[in-house]
Amino acid sequence: MPTAIITGITGQDGSYLAEFLLAKGYEVIGMVRRSSTVTFQRIKQIQDDITIIQGDLHDQSSLVDVIERYRPQEVYNLAAQSFVPTSWNQPVLTGEVTALGVTRLLEAIRLINPETRFYQASSSEMFGKVREVPQSESTPFYPRSPYGVAKVYAHWITVNYRESYDLFAVSGLLFNHGSPRRGLEFVERKICHGVARIKLGLTDELRLGNLDSRRDWGFAGDYVEAMWLMLQRDAAEDYVIGTGVTHSVRELCELAFSHVGLDYKDYVVQDPQFYRPAEVDILVADPSKAIKDLNWEPKIGFDGLVQMMVDEDLKRLALEID
Ligand code: NAP
């Protein structure tokens, strides 16, 4: 039975990846940071099937301890300060966790178990002020936030450890992916959750920022399969993962509201507090390398994702009201 360690297992992607690896017969070890309250909401359905161990990307010795104890075949580094606006308020913390945390983990692997295969959760935010459309593995980076800058560092340190020490270390350049488990602060969940609250009469407005930026949104459950596929290859290479289709935040609003028979123009209020100091205007993936090498394709598109998220929030909120 292969052993995999997932950092960030309590997050959206961590929960889907853990379920995916359990179904493949892996022993799954989830690294979680200490907190004063339980953060296991997304993994409560599999808690008896996984092992939880404490560790923090800030703390080198905790990472050494995790690798030493389990000597895993695969490590998936999904942990990060992952919310872009927070990275302007907490740029040093974002650099410590999202950038330097990756070096700490790679050092632990290099020193203790260099046979471990390593996946780094890189981001389309690295393309930022895009140099070409669509974005592929060869598109130059131009990050627009401290988060994007930290992810560029994390990407290159992953490449550098591969080239310097011959580690099997890969960087997955993933475009936006959501799900009913997405954090409430990210725009697609904020909109779908807001639509459900409005439909159920719990509120009568939704305050958003820039409606004109465009993203390539897919379903998180599809994307964790691509992470695993990257680590099953003969050679370590980096891959862009996305749907190849882009939509504006406004289009997302139109679709989510119309799914429950409402018009977004009656409810959405633009609020300057949600504008960013520097925006990423358009992201759209060229996933052709992943389609060819990994035989990977997204199963759920934009419409299916938005409808699934609205329906799930309607169901959950209706139960809470009861
Ligand atoms: P998420 O839901 O925000 O989860 C982040 C995870 O990181 C949580 O489990 C969190 O733990 C953990 N974490 C934060 N700081 C930590 C620290 N110092 N030490 C250990 N763990 C820490 O993010 P996600 O959407 O699942 O994304 C997973 C990864 O993919 C992230 O690296 C993100 O930047 C990247 N990414 C995401 C997308 C996307 O669209 N979802 C696209 C490209 C790349 P707590 O539960 O304790 O907070």
Ligand code: G4F
């Ligand atoms: O949902 P967002 O906060 O996602 P963003 O900034 O694209 O980052 C997400 O995707 C990245 C991959 O590209 C990940 F690496 C990262 O960890 C995260 O998962 O914002 C999307 C767009 C932005 O242009 C933003 O300005 O939506 C716009 N937006 C408009 N109103 C809003 C809002 N974003 C948020 N969060 N909240 C709003 O009210």
